[in-house]
Amino acid sequence: MESLLLSLLVMPMYDTSDDITALISARICHDLASPLGAIANGVELLELSGVADIPEAVLLSDSVNCATARMAFIRLAYGFANSQSKMAPSQAQQLLSGNFADRKIAIQWRVSQDMPKPLAKLLFLLVQCCETALPYGGEIQLHQRGEVFDLHTNAKEVRHDPALWGCLAPDAARPTVTSALVHFELARLQSGKLGRDISVRFSDTTLDMTIE
Incomplete structure (x- = not known):
C-alpha cells in the first residue's frame, strides 16, 4: 500500500487552477513525498536486516504508514481535482x-x-x-x-x-x-x-x- 499512496503524493501538480488552497496543498504533499519515501525505504531495510520486530522499528513503520496515508488523503481532499480524471x-x-x-x-x-x-x-x-x-x-x-x-x-x-x-x-x-x-x-x-x-x-x- 505504501508504494501506491506515495505515488499519489507525487502526481503531477497543476499550475492553472485559480484555487490557491488546492495549489498550496498539492505543493506541500508533493514536497513531503520524498522524505516519507526515504523513511519507508529505511523501514524496508530494517525488515531485510531482521530487526523489524523490535519496538522501535514497529513504531517507525506504523508512523510512516499513518503519515503516508494521511498525506494521500489530504492530496485528494484538499488538492486540485482534475475533472478529466476518475x-x-x-x-x-x-x-x-x-x-x-x-x-x-x-x-x-x-x-x-x-x-x-x-x-x-x-x-x-x-x-x-x-x-x-x-x-x-x-x-x-x-x-x-x-x-x-x-x-x-x-x-x-x-x-x-x-x-x-x-x-x-x-x-x-x-x-x-x-x-x-x-x-x-x-x-x-x-x-x-x-x-x-x-x-x-x-x-x-x-x-x-x-x-x-
Whole structure:
C-alpha cells in the first residue's frame, strides 16, 4: 500500500487552477513525498536486516504508514481535482481505510463505479466532516442511488454543532471556522462548484447526510 499512496503524493501538480488552497496543498504533499519515501525505504531495510520486530522499528513503520496515508488523503481532499480524471472504488476505499486506520473509524465506500475526482473530493471532505462528529470513533458508510449519495454514520456518540453543520445547507452564510474545521468550509465551496445540495440529519448516535 505504501508504494501506491506515495505515488499519489507525487502526481503531477497543476499550475492553472485559480484555487490557491488546492495549489498550496498539492505543493506541500508533493514536497513531503520524498522524505516519507526515504523513511519507508529505511523501514524496508530494517525488515531485510531482521530487526523489524523490535519496538522501535514497529513504531517507525506504523508512523510512516499513518503519515503516508494521511498525506494521500489530504492530496485528494484538499488538492486540485482534475475533472478529466476518475477514481476507482478500490482506490477510494484504500485511501479512506488508510487515513482512518488509527482513528477508530471503520469506513465502507459502497460505490461500484468510478467517479470524477471533483466529486470524490467533495465526498472525502464530507467524510472528514463526519469524523469531526465522532469523538469516540464509529462506522461510516457511503451508498449511491443514481446521482444521489448517502453518508450514514453510526456511533456510540455523535456530536452535533448546528451552526457548524448549517453552513453546508444551500445558500448558507459563510461560517467562521478554525483551522481544525476548515474542511467544512472547503466542502461548502466544493458543493457549490458542483451544484450539489447537502442535507444533514442527526440523532444521539447517528448522522445521515444526503448529497443531491
